[in-house]
Amino acid sequence: MIKYVVKRLLEMIPIIFALTFVVFTIMYFTPGDPTAVILGNEYTEEASMRIKQELGLDKPFFVQFVRYVGNLIRGDFGMSYITRAPVSEQLIGRFPNTFKVVAGAMLFCVALGVPIGVFSGTKPYSLLSNITMVIGLLGVSLPIFWLGLLLILLFSVKLGWLPSSGIEGFSSLILPSIALGANYMANIMRTTRSSMLEVIRQDYIRTAKAKGVSQRNIVRKHALRNAMMPTITVIGMNIGALLGGVVLTETVFSIPGTGRLLVESINNRDTPSVLGCLVIMAVCVAVSNLIVDLIYAYIDPQIKSQYSGGRG
Amino acid sequence: MTETNAVRKYSTKKEFFKEYKKKSRLQEIWRMFLKNKLAVIGLVIFVIIVLTAIMAPLISDYENDAIKMNVSERLTPPNSQHIFGTDEIGRDIFARIVHGARISLLVGLSSVIIALFIGGIFGAVAGFFGGKVDGIIMRSMDVFLCLPDVLLALAIVAAFGTSLVNMTIAIGLSFTPKFSRVVRSAVMTVRDIEYVEAARAIGATNSRIILQHVLINCIGPIIVQVTLYVANAILTISALSFIGLGIKAPTPEWGNMLASGRAFMRDNAYIVMAPGFAIFITILSLNLLGDGLRDALDPRLKQ
């Protein structure tokens, strides 16, 4: 298993490197003079030249890129053009908030989506199953930001139960987690349901039934693990989308997280901060995918035994 | 052969005969599609939305109703004159939604066409030639897949500015890797089927094979993906506009209507209802349509 983890970690490095290159290139070709952003009203030709030299902006593209990556490896994301503080500090300050929201949403999706999906998959003709289908269908089409606004209107404005913004305490996490997670919850629910339906009509389920296994154990012992595989894949694919959606959630609920920082930095033309946010999010996606793959490997004996030194 | 399989096999065998004896394949797909009520509802709603977008100037006047400030009527709740009410500077929300549909559909469709074109070329080449070519193309596409497409679109918009054209390109490019995957796998499934082999054997050139046989035969899954990604693109446009990096006011766009209405929603909840619902119903209709098409094109997937 450790061999597998190391292998996957090593595979991650070139991907993150390549991604940094892509994002860096996009930002490099941004029209406009960054020194104008840095200097603002104090802009003079001389000052501009001086800063360009200081930051190495006068160097060729590849020199700049190599320098950026070199700094990145040491954990240095550069200086913000606006606050003149290290980008890494901003990220450290903001990232935990993003993490909380994403983790909350993840919990919401999985804790609700999987059991409902399993249940309605085993009883495909029940009322609950049909209701699940409808909710699932509507849920995947709900825009995060609109759902967020509706939740605020209902639970904060009308009922006054939950705060509409900020990130103080557990209660402030509930609405953002639901808003961010609803789409993916619906998606996970639908996937689990249909893979459960698919698994339940497999030959090996019939074999188990012919052995006299009870309905409950058919689901628990025979169907669930097989049905979980597509669900885990969907969860893995959704982590990226979840991190994309966090930009919207943080905007709706005024949460000072990485997503908000990204939008602010884009508006301020603060290239190092934009780069920093994108790189951090890409790393998050890569790490989450790794975790999902590890869970997958744990469930699928074929991958597991490949790396545990067993036979086959 | 198990009995259930036999039943399934019979029904496809029957369809097989129907297909070639009585009806063309298209008619058969259409018949399957019509059986799916949800998909038909989706199609009807989407057609209504498209017609609304096309006839927007006939339905309401762009300058007078959708753009011009009208302070005396600001924040009027829905009534017979303004069925969705008016916004914070007195513009008719209904008119803005109708005109907003044009932008959403225009950007949605054109960005997917961009993605399909670029991604399609890469995917078809990768899928058809396989081996090293496939490896190089797909590994580079994988890099992009690591970044959520909203973020990729954001980065592109951040770099090149927020014009309508830039946004279309940004969304198109951010979907490109996904389309290359779809086209690649579609091409790979038909690549080894006998008739392609046969075409090769009689000496048809590679490009002709790709175009004539492969692309024609993988058009089905591509249409499904196009439908679903138009929905995705429309969502992305409104999302970008909502966070202020897309279409800017006063141009009516559903996402920026939500963004500007947000500040007033505490006392005027209706202001965020209609624009949000417009996004929701458009995406829903496309999702229903896409799911229905997928089931109709591949009856085996139906549960």
Added chain:
Amino acid sequence: MDAKKVNTQENTLEIKNLEIEYFSDDGIVKAVNGIDIFIKTGKTIGLVGETGAGKTTTALSILNLVPEPQGKIVSGEILLEGKNVLTMNEDELEDIRGDKVAMIFQDPMTSLNPVLTIGDQIAEGLEIHRKISKKESIKQAKEMLELVGIPGDRAGEYPYQFSGGMKQRVVIAIALACSPDLLIADEPTTALDVTIQAQVLMLINELKDKYRMSMLMITHDLGIVAEVCDEVSVIYAGNILEHGNLKDIFDNMLHPYTKGLFDALPDIETRRSELKPIKGLTPDPTNLPSGCPFHPRCDYAMEVCFSVMPGNKWISSTHCVQCHLYKDTDKNML
């Protein structure tokens, strides 16, 4: 094991007038249309027919496992050692499944759960029916594996680590774990390589004798029937067209369909160069022909065949045929 075998019933299994339908998008599929099957204790009956004739459905109905809600047992009785399987509740069914009746499935590649070790899969039935500890059941599972010719220490491996023939041995081990009274083998060798087929068949035959089980052997292969079975029922479109012992069917076949089946076989002795396939296709099960279901393909079809379903005509005490070519009087003529 022997104590369990004390069985007062002459017949392990009696299927009477069984009718099963499936509901599909294209209409009602009449899969099984009033068949009778009797299996005497310790005997093997072969159920022979083409794909889609209703063989597997019949087999599943004995375990009351016809897939619901598409499939429905419309009428009939299935008496297992005198008790009607179709009126049992879920608990009673779970008790007989795997214990009194076990089934070997056609496709070993898909019949094993990919995420459980084969040891667990064999032990599971033992744990349920023998009420023994997990450890004990695994021990017995290993013995079962040895019995079917797989080293016991491979019990901890997963299905993907085995070849098709080995998997089918595992499936057999699962079925035989609780030494059932009745074994249903649903085309147990169809999915296997020809060289493996004989091995697996021999194994089944050997174990059947060892445990003195009754067996229902479902197949489309007359060679297997000749090797394994005591009696044969020929099934076509959900009807048993002819039934008899091996001699009746192989040497004295009566029904044109049965004859057709034999004519479609290559014959090494006469080295006939041309096979004679049965003309036409199996009927569309959503729209079965009126009268005798075989009449559209039958060379001897008469007017009466188009409208009247022939009943069972007993030719001898062991041999019975459903065909208008034969009259009940034949029985007297003998």
